[in-house]
Amino acid sequence: MEANRLFSMIIGGSIGPVVILVTAIIMIWYAGAVYLNSSFLIDRYEKNNIEWSFSQLASDSWSMERPVLPSPHQIAKELKKTIWDQKITSPRSLVFHSRVTLSSAMVGFIMGTFLGIVLSVGIVYVPALDRTLMPWIITSQTIPILAIAPMIVVVLGSMGIIGLVPKAMISTYLCFFPVVVGMVKGLRSPSILLVDLMNSYSASKVEVFWKLRLPASLPYLFASLKVAIALSVVGAIVAELPAGAQGGLGARLLSGSYYGQTSLIWAALITASVISATLVTIVGRMERAVNNRMGLQI
Amino acid sequence: MNESSSIKSAESSIIDISNLCLTFETQTEPVHALSDINMKVNSGDFVSLIGPSGCGKTTLLRVIADLEKPTSGTINVEGKSPNQARLDRAYGYVFQTPALLPWRNIEANIHLPLEISGYSKDEQKSLSNQYLSLVGLSGFEKKYPWQLSGGMQQRVSIARALSFDPDMLLMDEPFGALDEITRDRLNEELLRLWEKTQKTVVFVTHSIPEAVFLSNKIVVMSARPGKIIDVIDTNFPKDRNLDIRESKEFLKVSQLVREGLKEGHSDGS
Incomplete structure (x- = not known):
């Protein structure tokens, strides 16, 4: 009876399931670290004729200098070293690199959202653009971003544009697409009935846009923005890879893989995903605030 | 009786439709939604358009509202083109569903x-x-x-x-989606509203009791092609309530409308 209640408290609450899931992931991670690092360690044991037990293997595989898969506590140590123990202005600090990535991601996100909205309005209101633009927009997304990112960075670099702008442009390139797709759908979402209603009032096109189409499109816009903001971080990181950028999480990933510092890579990866998750959460909060203000049920 | 009809004919007509046709061009064959419509609505009238679905009653209402353009014929709303009347905000339109934002x-x-x-x-x-x-x-x-x-x-x-x-209220089956009890209550309310505001109402419905109860003029339509079969005047007191539906006069008018609809049906198909 008691055990049952305890069980339902853990399962039923909002924290319980999360804790259970995270624990499971960490356990699988430790097991995975042993599995992936074992072949190298076993080779070394055999070469040096060392007798080894499983507990020896496990503890060795969790404390290697350059593991194939670092264990969670090694990554935590790396995160502590590069976030808490460094001055945030130091190039060894992940806070410094995050700031570099985040700033170009944000500029790219804002430009991409703006571009996406402008294009979607064009597509919805100009029939010629509807027929001509959409195929190009879809084609643009079939090109792998890893292929086009270095070209943009190099071309803009040769024109003397370096630093934040080329990186932000790659984020823009990724961001505008979900915004266009969502907004076109959203601006076209009002029923014929509501359009007729506006026509019966002799509303102008501008009034139909501001009073009907735009408010109706907001739920679609927010769904797109959640995708776009996560993509903006990906875009910024990818843009930092090719040009040997001095700062940014992408540069961190690159130097980590160059020197075989897997825990450094993982620390940067986890930082990037925490940043993305935070940004998506912020957009979600904004969405809820707007929904509340518009009196919509969520 | 004579007195009231002579007063009515002296009133100016607010909607004047003659020889109006509307054909929708579709991929397969043209659909004659409205064919040779002649209709006058006087200021202050409550006119119901009744007919089976597909008879063009909604289309006719939309033509009056300038939401649809006729193929041929003339239509005047308040002595102007429907377009000008719409720009002058001559009517308020009530759709089948509330259409609230x-x-x-x-x-x-x-x-x-x-x-x-x-x-x-x-x-x-x-x-x-x-x-x-x-x-x-x-x-x-x-x-x-x-x-x-x-x-x-x-x-x-x-x-x-x-x-x-606005001078006119154009209503397209506004209570069609509601339950009967609510519908009855709203019918009474609408009648009070009409009395109070002195608006001209054009009301689309496919319910005979609704049409007879509300209107002073019932336009019976038939489908394929959509045309007017009959126009029936009623003469109930303005402050009528739902009890009138039990009266002989009410049943007589209902019977007239029903016969008109039947006639249209045998004609159409």
């Missing part, structure tokens, strides 16, 4: 046509108060559409159509 509260929904017509904020506020109380919804200003029942939403939609004081 979900992100606007009740008050703001009524403000929508007022904003477009350029009323000041104060005027908007006082007009929405005035018309919400007219339809018995004072106190619901800050509620959102989803918080109201279907009948209440349709009342908001009527208040919105009246808010900018």
Whole structure:
């Protein structure tokens, strides 16, 4: 009876399931670290004729200098070293690199959202653009971003544009697409009935846009923005890879893989995903605030 | 009887339709939605358009509202083209569904046509108060559409159509989606509203009792091609209530309408 209640408290609450899931992931991670690092360690044991037990293997595989898969506590140590123990202005600090990535991601996100909205309005209101633009927009997304990112960075670099702008442009390139797709759908979402209603009032096109189409499109816009903001971080990181950028999480990933510092890579990866998750959460909060203000049920 | 009809003919007609046809071009074959429509509506009339589905009654209402263009024939609304009448905001349109904007509260929904017509904020506020109380919804200003029942939403939609004081109210099966009890109540309310506001109402329905109860003129239509079979005048007192439906006169008019519909049906198919 008691055990049952305890069980339902853990399962039923909002924290319980999360804790259970995270624990499971960490356990699988430790097991995975042993599995992936074992072949190298076993080779070394055999070469040096060392007798080894499983507990020896496990503890060795969790404390290697350059593991194939670092264990969670090694990554935590790396995160502590590069976030808490460094001055945030130091190039060894992940806070410094995050700031570099985040700033170009944000500029790219804002430009991409703006571009996406402008294009979607064009597509919805100009029939010629509807027929001509959409195929190009879809084609643009079939090109792998890893292929086009270095070209943009190099071309803009040769024109003397370096630093934040080329990186932000790659984020823009990724961001505008979900915004266009969502907004076109959203601006076209009002029923014929509501359009007729506006026509019966002799509303102008501008009034139909501001009073009907735009408010109706907001739920679609927010769904797109959640995708776009996560993509903006990906875009910024990818843009930092090719040009040997001095700062940014992408540069961190690159130097980590160059020197075989897997825990450094993982620390940067986890930082990037925490940043993305935070940004998506912020957009979600904004969405809820707007929904509340518009009196919509969520 | 004679006196009242002579007064009516002296009144100017607010809607004047002659030889009007409307053909929809479709991929397979043209659809004759309206064929040779001749109709006059006098100022202050309550006219019902009744007929089976597909008889073009909604299309005719949309032509009057300039939401649809006729293929041939002439139509005058308040002595102008329907387009000019629409630009002059001659009518308020009530659709089959309430068509309220979900992100606007009740008050703001009524403000929508007022904003477009350029009323000041104060005027908007006082007009929405005035018309919400007219339809018995004072106190619901800050509620959102989803918080109201279907009948209440349709009342908001009527208040919105009246808010900018148009001469005409065009209603397209406004109570079709409601249950019978609500529908009866709203029919009575609409009659009171018509009496109070002196509007001209053109009302599309496929319910015979509704048409007979509400109208002083019933236009019976048939389908394929949509045309007018009969126009039946009724002469019930203006302050009638639902009890009138038991009266002999009511049943007689209902019978006339039913026969008209039957005739149209055998003609059409």
